[in-house]
Amino acid sequence: MTTPNELRLLPWSGPGDKPCYLSTDDPDGYMSRLADDIEAAQLSAASELLEEASEALNSEHTSHDEMRRLVRELTGALRDIFRVATSRGRRQPTSDPRESAY
16 A cells, blocks of 8 residues: 555645645656646745735735735635645655754
């Protein structure tokens, strides 16, 4: 049986918002590179959106509709980034933290 640590959580979801996984030992394979590229695009988009939101918060002229749009987009970006962080965390080698202390 394959354990969850052997599967890569992909940066997109399937039907019904169910998670998609990749089972491969090849980090340079087509699907791995595609997932890497999409993760990079998601991180970049979130960074740009964070800057936009910061500017909107500092402006007295930001409308309620604009703030609602930003909250909607930030929610989606946070969902993407959480998935990326979860995926990357699962792929980290597990080691005993006491080993690095000596």
